[in-house]
Amino acid sequence: xxxxxxxxxxxxxxxxxxxxxxxxxxxxxxxxxxxxxxxxxxxxxxxxxxxxxxxxxxxxxxxxxxxxxxxxxxxxxxxxxxxxxxxxxxxxxxxxxxxxxxxxxxxxxxxxxxxxxxxxxxxxxxxxxxxxxxxxxxxxxxxxxxxxxxxxxxxxxxxxxxxxxxxxxxxxxxxxxxxxxxxxxxxxxxxxxxxxxxxxxxxxxxxxxxxxxxxxxxxxxxxxxxxxxxxxxxxxxxxxxxxxxxxxxxxxxxxxxxxxxxxxxxxxxxxxxxxxxxxxxxxxxxxxxxxxxxxxxxxxxxxxxxxxxxxxxxxxxxxxxxxxxxxxxxxxxxxxxxxxxxxxxxxxxxxxx
Amino acid sequence: xxxxxxxxxxxxxxxxxxxxxxxxxxxxxxxxxxxxxxxxxxxxxxxxxxxxxxxxxxxxxxxxxxxxxxxxxxxxxxxxxxxxxxxxxxxxxxxxxxxxxxxxxxxxxxxxxxxxxxxxxxxxxxxxxxxxxxxxxxxxxxxxxxxxxxxxxxxxxxxxxxxxxxxxxxxxxxxxxxxxxxxxxxxxxxxxxxxxxxxxxxxxxxxxxxxxxxxxxxxxxxxxxxxxxxxxxxxxxxxxxxxxxxxxxxxxxxxxxxxxxxxxxxxxxxxxxxxxxxxxxxxxxxxxxxxxxxxxxxxxxxxxxxxxxxxx
Numbered sequence: 001x002x003x004x005x006x007x008x009x010x011x012x013x014x015x016x017x018x019x020x021x022x023x024x025x026x027x028x029x030x031x032x033x034x035x036x037x038x039x040x041x042x043x044x045x046x047x048x049x050x051x052x053x054x055x056x057x058x059x060x061x062x063x064x065x066x067x068x069x070x071x072x073x074x075x076x077x078x079x080x081x082x083x084x085x086x087x088x089x090x091x092x093x094x095x096x097x098x099x100x101x102x103x104x105x106x107x108x109x110x111x112x113x114x115x116x117x118x119x120x121x122x123x124x125x126x127x128x129x130x131x132x133x134x135x136x137x138x139x140x141x142x143x144x145x146x147x148x149x150x151x152x153x154x155x156x157x158x159x160x161x162x163x164x165x166x167x168x169x170x171x172x173x174x175x176x177x178x179x180x181x182x183x184x185x186x187x188x189x190x191x192x193x194x195x196x197x198x199x200x201x202x203x204x205x206x207x208x209x210x211x212x213x214x215x216x217x218x219x220x221x222x223x224x225x226x227x228x229x230x231x232x233x234x235x236x237x238x239x240x241x242x243x244x245x246x247x248x249x250x251x252x253x254x255x256x257x258x259x260x261x262x263x264x265x266x267x268x269x270x271x272x273x274x275x276x277x278x279x280x281x282x283x284x285x286x287x288x289x290x291x292x293x294x295x296x297x298x299x300x301x302x303x304x305x306x307x308x309x310x311x312x313x314x315x316x317x318x319x320x321x322x323x324x325x326x327x328x329x330x331x332x333x334x335x336x337x338x339x340x341x342x343x344x345x346x347x348x349x350x351x352x353x
Numbered sequence: 354x355x356x357x358x359x360x361x362x363x364x365x366x367x368x369x370x371x372x373x374x375x376x377x378x379x380x381x382x383x384x385x386x387x388x389x390x391x392x393x394x395x396x397x398x399x400x401x402x403x404x405x406x407x408x409x410x411x412x413x414x415x416x417x418x419x420x421x422x423x424x425x426x427x428x429x430x431x432x433x434x435x436x437x438x439x440x441x442x443x444x445x446x447x448x449x450x451x452x453x454x455x456x457x458x459x460x461x462x463x464x465x466x467x468x469x470x471x472x473x474x475x476x477x478x479x480x481x482x483x484x485x486x487x488x489x490x491x492x493x494x495x496x497x498x499x500x501x502x503x504x505x506x507x508x509x510x511x512x513x514x515x516x517x518x519x520x521x522x523x524x525x526x527x528x529x530x531x532x533x534x535x536x537x538x539x540x541x542x543x544x545x546x547x548x549x550x551x552x553x554x555x556x557x558x559x560x561x562x563x564x565x566x567x568x569x570x571x572x573x574x575x576x577x578x579x580x581x582x583x584x585x586x587x588x589x590x591x592x593x594x595x596x597x598x599x600x601x602x603x604x605x606x607x608x609x610x611x612x613x614x615x616x617x618x619x620x621x622x623x624x625x626x627x628x629x630x631x632x633x634x635x636x637x638x639x640x641x642x643x644x645x646x647x648x649x650x651x652x653x654x655x656x657x658x659x660x661x662x663x664x665x
Binding site for chain 1: 637
């Protein structure tokens with residue numbers, strides 16, 4: 001019977017031979033049909049290009065150079081109105097020659113000669129900059145680009161690390177259960193019984209600042225939700241027939257966990273991970289604002305907002321607008337993309353938060 | 354009920370031990386040397402040594418852990434390293450300010466988000482629904498910092514409706530003068546995610562069979578919504594409020610820092626900046642206890658809202 005079916009020319013044969021659509025392929029098809037999802041994907045990809053350009057130093061390499069006058073306004077506003085500084089009145093009395101009592105007098109000439117040997121060039125400072133300048137005259141556009149790189153990088157790195165922790169622990173807890181599961185459940189309950197923000201600040205107090213340590217802190221605090229979901233998926237899958245079949249043909253435990261089950265739950269992990277990115281970016285901004293985030297030599301959206309607060313009172317709104325606009329566009333696009341991704345990968349979840 | 358409560362309380366013990374261990378190991382293993390933090394930069398070796406002796410830092414770690422546990426059980430955390438104020442006193446004097454700001458936020462948040470979410474869920478797919486969803490998505494993507502910075506600038510500095518920041522000793526004056534602006538800003542930020550969340554809860558309930566049955570019986574829409582759907586949707590909403598409650602006690606520390614409100618949240622930030630470990634440790638441990646107790650209270654509350662729930 002089966003021989004007859006496999007015979008070439010049989011109308012049933014192509015349907016049997018053609019592979020059924022894979023989960024990733026189907027997801028991509030659904031995602032392509034989602035207009036909002038595709039637009040946000042394009043925006044996110046544009047940001048990725050910008051981040052790569054700024055990370056490789058092609059743009060915004062010299063964001064720390066003071067290229068404009070302090071608080072240079074954006075070009076569309078024209079240069080700032082000159083304020084007449086009241087001239088300091090010079091001394092009126094006669095110039096007294098004190099060189100005979102001045103102990104340094106004999107060396108003035110020598111110092112002048114030595115100073116003349118150094119060449120100094122007066123760098124022309126721009127009166128206006130495309131997006132304005134900050135308090136020191138640094139280009140706000142370059143800062144915003146560099147800040148985007150820092151903030152997004154921290155968010156992504158933290159999300160990847162949190163995903164690794166959560167997936168590994170969740171897989172162990174879900175697959176083995178028993179003593180291992182109990183221990184990990186206990187660990188989970190310990191981490192979730194402390195309010196997230198307080199745990200974050202405790203870690204920040206201990207580990208100090210810097211891009212790496214912020215990402216590490218965020219990951220240490222943020223793995224719990226993902227762990228819970230991966231554990232539930234592994235619990236469900238570990239008793240399924242395909243896993244038992246794999247065991248029957250002698251697949252090792254590790255192979256069953258990571259070669260058989262993991263690909264089947266990876267779409268859940270991917271969705272969770274992209275949800276984490278947005279949350280981590282927001283936390284990084286807050287930590288950096290409070291001075292617990294990236295180091296003093298780095299710029300992120302949070303440090304820009306911290307500077308913008310005092311500038312705003314003087315009427316210099318451009319740094320605030322630049323940082324807010326970059327962040328709002330990226331986070332909105334990324335959230336919408338995450339929603340579309342979730343709908344595409346897991347149609348059952350559509351409409352849920 | 355009593356048996357349930359006792360068992361739940363008993364189950365908290367291992368978690369509590371875990372929290373104490375985590376906090377102990379974190380500050381012991383990774384934090385700087387307390388003696389050097391306390392002694393300052395110009396301390397001599399003898400001074401550092403004396404402080405180590407005094408804090409019991411020369412003892413083996415299990416003795417230190419025991420000291421730590423004793424401190425927790427007796428509520429005797431000693432004094433802040435930075436200001437020498439007793440930790441108990443810090444709690445007692447900072448908590449009222451935090452509650453004065455945070456309780457109005459929590460209550461108003463729920464009261465405002467509930468009707469909006471219900472209305473939006475009821476009119477699902479309409480222009481109003483989609484408009485509000487778009488607004489909340491954009492509102493969510495702007496950092497809370499921006500709301501506060503702009504809010505203080507516009508309402509406090511330009512329009513002069515509220516003082517930019519400040520605090521007084523009288524609760525009434527605080528509520529009338531200093532609290533409105535932070536509450537207003539927190540609501541602007543908080544309502545968006547709350548509405549989205551509650552909307553999904555309502556949508557979930559609206560799709561159930563009992564709603565169709567109620568409508569088929571000829572009940573008015575008002576009865577269906579308020580007597581049937583609302584009561585069922587209250588369960589996840591209560592969970593959500595329960596989850597937010599422990600946060601109330603730390604206060605939104607951002608609000609307290611920006612508005613110079615002398616509450617617990619600002620104290621935490623100060624403690625982090627000064628490496629003031631006793632304050633941080635005490636706060637973390639007690640808030641963990643509080644979180645667990647609130648979770649238990651929420652579970653008991655379910656029983657009141659939904660008689661079908663069986664407490665096991």
